[in-house]
Amino acid sequence: DAMVIQNPRYQVTQFGKPVTLSCSQTLNHNVMYWYQQKSSQAPKLLFHYYDKDFNNEADTPDNFQSRRPNTSFCFLDIRSPGLGDAAMYLCATRDDQGGRTQYFGPGTRLLVL
Amino acid sequence: DQQVKQNSPSLSVQEGRISILNCDYTNSMFDYFLWYKKYPAEGPTFLISISSIKDKNEDGRFTVFLNKSAKHLSLHIVPSQPGDSAVYFCAVGYEKLTFGTGTRLTIIP
Numbered sequence A: 001d002a003m004v005i006q007n008p009r010y011q012v013t014q015f016g017k018p019v020t021l022s023c024s025q026t027l028n029h030n031v032m033y034w035y036q037q038k039s040s041q042a043p044k045l046l047f048h049y050y051d052k053d054f055n056n057e058a059d060t061p062d063n064f065q066s067r068r069p070n071t072s073f074c075f076l077d078i079r080s081p082g083l084g085d086a087a088m089y090l091c092a093t094r095d096d097q098g099g100r101t102q103y104f105g106p107g108t109r110l111l112v113l
Numbered sequence B: 001d002q003q004v005k006q007n008s009p010s011l012s013v014q015e016g017r018i019s020i021l022n023c024d025y026t027n028s029m030f031d032y033f034l035w036y037k038k039y040p041a042e043g044p045t046f047l048i049s050i051s052s053i054k055d056k057n058e059d060g061r062f063t064v065f066l067n068k069s070a071k072h073l074s075l076h077i078v079p080s081q082p083g084d085s086a087v088y089f090c091a092v093g094y095e096k097l098t099f100g101t102g103t104r105l106t107i108i109p
Helices: none
Strands: A004-007 A010-013 A019-025 A031-037 A044-050 A053-056 A064-067 A073-078 A087-094 A108-112 B010-014 B019-025 B032-038 B045-051 B056-059 B062-067 B072-077 B086-093 B097-099 B103-108
Touching (some): A010 A019, A019 A108, A044 A064, B019 B086, B072 B086
Parallel strands (some): A010 A108
Antiparallel strands (some): A044 A053, A087 A108, B032 B045
16 A cells, blocks of 8 residues: 555654654655644644755754655654654655645654653 | 634544534635544544535545635534544645644544
């Protein structure tokens, strides 16, 4: 089945220690998104790639970076995680040619100690 | 400033009855609206969508209604089943989605 995969599902890191979350997709969608969702809050868009073009949201902290080495993979790097960065991180994809719906992966829950 | 609001954080409905989830938005320029369902420890799953040229869209037990003048969106689930127990998010937008804060639906057997 075509899908969006996120690894790991749970990640524990230490305060200030860089961490990378990964997302891969078999849907061959050209648009990929990263969202942050904190408890009882709405998912919040951090940035997205339209093909290789990176689009950062104005209020996304510089601490958050992203890489998309090819169509299938996208990474979220948190350079110096703080306690406030503990959240669920969701990856989503969309086929710009085929529709307007975003399809989400299962998420990575990040815990910062 | 919340552009998308789901004012009911939780809703309980008897199995077999109708569940109605509501969503309000502020920006009349929004033209595409979606509902997602989320189970614990999973990502949101797309349920149903509607564009602003329609006022109703049905898919099996799920129907979404759009009232553009009131800037109001609702999701009807009938009949409700225990597997429908989840958090439901409305989302608006196209290139980028803006989500509501979700409504936790509990179906009581």
